[in-house]
Amino acid sequence: MEFNGILNIDKPEGITSHTAVSRVRRLLGVKKAGHSGTLDPLATGVLPIMVGTAVKVSDWLTGHNKGYLAGIRLGIETDSEDITGKVIAAYNGTLPSFDDFKRAAESFVGKVQQIPPMYSAIKKDGRKLVDLARKGVTIERSPREIEIYSINAIQDGTELFLEVACSKGTYIRTLCADIGKCLGCGAVMSSLRRTKVGNFTAAASIPLDTLLNMSTEDIHGLIMPAESIFSDMEIVTLPPFFERLFKNGAPVFVHKLGRSDIIEGVLYRIYGSEGFFALGEAAVIDGLDAIKVKKFF
Known part of the structure; x- marks a missing residue:
C-alpha cells in the first residue's frame, strides 16, 4: 500500500516535530516525510505531515497562514x-x-x-x-x-x-x-x-497517539491529497495535446483553451487526463495571455 498525501496530526506536548515525523515515517514505512513548520516541544496542535510524493508541496504548505x-x-x-x-x-x-x-x-x-x-x-x-x-x-x-x-x-x-x-x-x-x-x-x-x-484545523486533526494505534488501512483513508492545500485556486483543465506541451515546459496560450477569465500573476491548479499534476502561473507572453509552468507535482 502506497502512502502519498498529507496527514493532519495533533502533536502532543513533550516531543519535537522531527520526532513526530519520524514516528509517522516508521509507522507507514515510507522513505520520504516532512512537516509544515516546527512546533517546539512545549507546543501542541496542528502539524500537517507530508508523506511520499506530497513532500513536494512542503514549500507551499509552510507558507500558509x-x-x-x-x-x-x-x-x-x-x-x-x-x-x-x-x-x-x-x-x-x-x-x-x-x-x-x-x-x-x-x-x-x-x-x-x-x-x-x-x-x-x-x-x-x-x-x-x-x-x-x-x-x-x-x-x-x-x-x-x-x-x-x-x-x-x-x-x-x-x-x-x-x-x-x-x-x-x-x-x-x-x-x-x-x-x-x-x-x-x-x-x-x-x-x-x-x-x-492554512485549511488544516485542530478540530479535524488526529492525535499522534491515536494514529500510532490505527491500522494502515484506516490511516490510508485519512490521508488528504497534496492538491488539497491548493483548494482556493481555480482549476484549468488541459486537453491532451496542450497537456503534453505543458508537461514539456511549454506555455499554453489562454485563447486556445477558450478561457477569457485568466488573470495575469494568478496561480492555477492544472489538471490533465489523470488529474492534478502542476501549478501554472498566468502571464503575458508575446502580448498574449498564457499559462506557464510554476511547479510540477
Whole structure:
C-alpha cells in the first residue's frame, strides 16, 4: 500500500516535530516525510505531515497562514521567551489590568517588525541560533516583517491567553515578550497550541497517539491529497495535446483553451487526463495571455 498525501496530526506536548515525523515515517514505512513548520516541544496542535510524493508541496504548505492559542504570563522574562527558559528578570510592581493587557496586545495587529528569538531554528553561517543560544552565545538578528491579522485577548480566572491569527514566520514567544515590553512588566509564553495551518484545523486533526494505534488501512483513508492545500485556486483543465506541451515546459496560450477569465500573476491548479499534476502561473507572453509552468507535482 502506497502512502502519498498529507496527514493532519495533533502533536502532543513533550516531543519535537522531527520526532513526530519520524514516528509517522516508521509507522507507514515510507522513505520520504516532512512537516509544515516546527512546533517546539512545549507546543501542541496542528502539524500537517507530508508523506511520499506530497513532500513536494512542503514549500507551499509552510507558507500558509497560521492560528494559535497561547498562554502568556506577565511579570517575568526568560532567555528563551517562554516558561521553560532561565528567568533573567522579574517585575516587582503591580501587574497591568486586563484592559491594559488587551490594549497592548491589540496594538500589534497589522504588519510589524519582529526580531527572531535566539532560541529558534533560523541559521546563521550554517549554525542554528538555538545551538548558539544553548552555549550562551547571543548574536545580532535582523528584524523581519510579519503580519498579525487578529489578536483576541482572553482572561480565564487568573490566566491570560492570546488567540492569534498570523502570517508565516511569526514567533508567538517573541510576540508575548514584546507585549510584555510594551506593558513595562515583561512577559513569557506559558503554553502554545497551534489551531490552524492554512485549511488544516485542530478540530479535524488526529492525535499522534491515536494514529500510532490505527491500522494502515484506516490511516490510508485519512490521508488528504497534496492538491488539497491548493483548494482556493481555480482549476484549468488541459486537453491532451496542450497537456503534453505543458508537461514539456511549454506555455499554453489562454485563447486556445477558450478561457477569457485568466488573470495575469494568478496561480492555477492544472489538471490533465489523470488529474492534478502542476501549478501554472498566468502571464503575458508575446502580448498574449498564457499559462506557464510554476511547479510540477
